[in-house]
Amino acid sequence: MTELLVGTKKGLFALEGEPGAPFTVTARAFAGEPVEYAMRDPATGRAIASVTSAFYGPKLWWADDPAGPWRQAEGVALPEGGEEALKRIWVVVAGEEGTLYAGGDPGVLFESRDGGASWELNRALWEHPTRPDWSPGGGGLCLHSIAPWPGEPGRLALAMSAVGVWLTDDGGRTWRHGNAGLHPGYLPDDVPQDTLQLCVHDLQRSPVRPERLFLQFHGGVYRSDDAGASWTSIAAGLPSDFGFPLAVDPADPDSAYVIPLSADTDRVTPEGRVRVYETRDAGATCTARGAGLPDRDAYLTVLREAFDRAGEGGALELYFGCTSGEVFASGDAGATWSTAAPRLPPVYSVRTAP
């Protein structure tokens, strides 16, 4: 039995089930509120949810049970009296030694060492001297990807839209770029090579070979074999190099899955067919996986946090949700798919519980 936490435009839904059959809604929380992201902390089992009320602003909440009661986390704010206010928390990721990280808009990282009850702003990133040059993507200045390094708590990779990849080896005291090789086709050809206007859409690390990362770009899919210092295009063979989420099989460092959308000007599944593309050779080739997914008249949008996995290898489970309210599931590493939930509100995020 797998538990999914699904963040939607109209609240959080906890689902339980197994791929191949419909899942059951076991809890709903924050009814009517936009839940951008929800996950379970593997260290404590707590559920953590990001909720941005249109009226009362962004908040993080935590609960032992998704059905509640939920408690508001402390410290999720920018320094008082400044010129900016926190707009949204995009993602929460479990790191090493029980640490939790949260990324948000405007390009901010928070850290919790008490299971999400309280958070502290990473000052080095907040006060980075290049920050005045940072520019937002269409979704804002969002820090949406956080990739810890298994076994090395000081090493972390981040991705922001549209400020590229950021790396630390000292637990976030200093940050450097990791953008060599990324090609921003949406900028003039003669733009300086050290431009920060790099619209990364998602970044994932291979847990068994941590120096390898995969990245979905705003036009491009890339692989890094040097811990994010440089990147190689692996988009050949895809129907489109545009998309948002990316997932990996944790047992296979050569694996990655993407869900291409037609183009940045047409953000729906290409040709009315829903397909997940899989590589098992680090991007040299890719294979369309669509058995059981809609294959005609289906123009779906999958957002960057709405794709996740559980398990590994041949039993890898994959789940993704759409802004049209469907959640699809595979229990055999993408070979076959079924509908886990057909009619939820617009899906913002999907996360499996560890």
Place this chain on the structure above:
Amino acid sequence: MAVVRLRGQLRKIAGDEAEHAVAGATVGDVLRALERERPALAGWVLDERGEVRRHINVYVNGEERELGAPVAGGDRIDVLPAISGG
């Protein structure tokens, strides 16, 4: 003192009390004083910049007012979410 009146979620956060007598010379003074008295309200009406959140409206005796508006003893201050959504 002015009386700040809260509804819905704000009322619940503020100890489930609808009316709060708070001293202050301006709307901003009163709202900041209310946050000090009810710390759970911090960040819900005013953001980190000290500004009223975009979709919150503040009324003094039925008239929509800004943070700098003067407040007199006995004034009624209503803090309401705007009519918006999707």
